[in-house]
Amino acid sequence: MKARLILEDGHVFEGESFGAVHDVISEFVFNTAMTGYVEVLTDPSYAGQSVVMTYPLIGNYGVPLDDQEAAHPFVEAFVVSELSRLGSNFRMNMSLNDYMIENNIPGIQGVDTRAITRILRKEGCMNGMITTKDYEVSEVIDQIKAFKIQGVVEKCSCLEPYHVGQGDYEVALYDFGAKRNIARELAKRGCHITVLPADTPAQYVIDHNFDGIMLSNGPGDPSECTEIIDQLKILASSGIPIFAICLGHQLLALAHGFETEKMVYGHHDSNHPVKDLTTGRVYISTQNHNYVIKEDTIDPKQAKVWFKNVNDKTIEGLEYLKENIKSVQFHPEACGGPHDTEYLFDSFIEMMGEHKNA
Template sequence: MKAFLILEDGTVFEGTSIGSTKDMISEIVFNTSMTGYLEVLTDPSYAGQAVVMTYPLIGNYGITPDMESKKAWPDGYIVRELSRMPSNFRCEGTIQDFLKEQDIPGIAGIDTRALTKILREKGTMNGMITTNENYNLDEVLPKLHAYKVGDVVSKVTCSEKYVLEGNGPKVALMDFGAKNNIARSLNDRGCEVTVYPANTPAEEIISANPDGIMLSNGPGDPADCTSIIKEIRKLYDSDIPIFAICLGHQLMALANGGKTYKLKYGHRGGNHPVKDLQTGRVYISSQNHGYAVDADSIPESVAVPAFVNVNDNTNEGMSYVGKNIFTVQFHPEACPGPQDSGYLFDRFMDMMGGTK
């Protein structure tokens, strides 16, 4: 079945329908990872977006037990070619069947390199995937211009708190769209992890007397999370050690009077170099974000930059002065090949007093 990808600038790509055949309007973003497509599909940070995979052949090893959440979150999926015969000893099915089961519409057979160049040059834009060959641009384009991602944190957070048992420090993990491996990385170090819904009052967290607080990744514009930002400010004032990743990093900056801004086309992939400003060492990191913290908007008396993106010099982390708080924009729980940045979890353990 034919499918069409229509961008808000009027560009149209024709390809083949994969997954669900329903019409989809979303923000179109690209990911440069060569592997890890299942982790991408099940990352809650992609809620409200349709993902273009720049690597030309997707699905080689099928669907494996590497999901970062219980379901897939992107609105749509865009690829050059899907593997017809996946091969892996852990393979449990094909990506084609997975997209259908998850009701995610997609398109294959288009020039994803050309599409990515458009998004890099013109910036992230909205688009539609449709199987309707009689689409009318005059009707579609106004809908694309009007689309807003909106509040997606409330859609991806857990509905009630739950606990991963452990014998070490007690960690309160705020779920703004947390990937499974964040809780797992803490649990593997012996932590007892209590995962809380995004709208949990700070007083409830503090009254539980955790040894540390983890602020997770998540989707959407951080500035839209106004009520969450107020609660994070209370957590900041509590003097409990805090480690924040991605959206959590942005929300902590906003809670301290900082500003965030939208990147032209974002950072999404497993090959982004970041420099630790304390040691001068560069790490290859996994990233997925469309917004960045304006480090200059935060007084040096409050926080200082801890990491910087080597490609474009955007902020990749902050260290808060006089507080046991540090935040990073990238994903130390992910393993894009190197696992070097996992040491940040060890630093968090040290802040909490180490293994008990």
């Protein structure tokens, strides 16, 4: 079945439909990872977005369900140059096409993903529609332009607390759209994790005497999460060690009075070099975000820049000077991606140990 991708700037790309068949309007971003498409599909940080994969062949190892980073996919639609209809892997449970049908996600293949990526790099991420219908562009362009990502953290967060792992450290993990591997990495290091809904009051965490707080990744514009930011102001002054990832990193910055801004096309891949300014060492990281902390709004009396992106010099990590808090913009839990920065979970364990023994 024929399908079309219509971008809000008027570009139209014709290809072939796969997965579910229904219209989708969303924000479009590109991802340059060569593997890990299952993890991309199930990363809650993509809620409200459709993903254009720059690697030309997608689906060649099918879908191993063990690779899911959430209970179900969160991308709105999937755009690939060439779909491999037959996966080949001893771990696969189904083909990518069947997986997308089962989860009601439409896709389009046979389009020039390189051309789409060049547009998004030049003009920035933009809204678009995937459809199998013969709309005139003028019929749908206003509807496409009107789309806005809103309320996605609430949609991605768990509804009730639940527990993962066993160990000596009690960790509260705020679920703003958490990837599963965050809890797995903590559990491997001897933590009992209580995963909490995004709207959990700060006083609940303080009253339960957690050894540490982990703030997860998540989707959307961090400045919209005003109620969460208010609770983080309380937690930041509680003395409990805090480590934050991606959206959690941005929310903590906003809680300290710093500002965020939307990037032109964001970072969505597993190959971004980040530099530890303390040691001078460079690590390759997995990233998925459209917003970044504005460096000129960081109060040097409150925090210092810890990591920077080697490519575009954006802020990739902060160390807070008056509180027991560290945060990073990238994903140390990876999945998919390199394991270079997994050691940061060990750093969090050390933070909690020092706090307990103080």
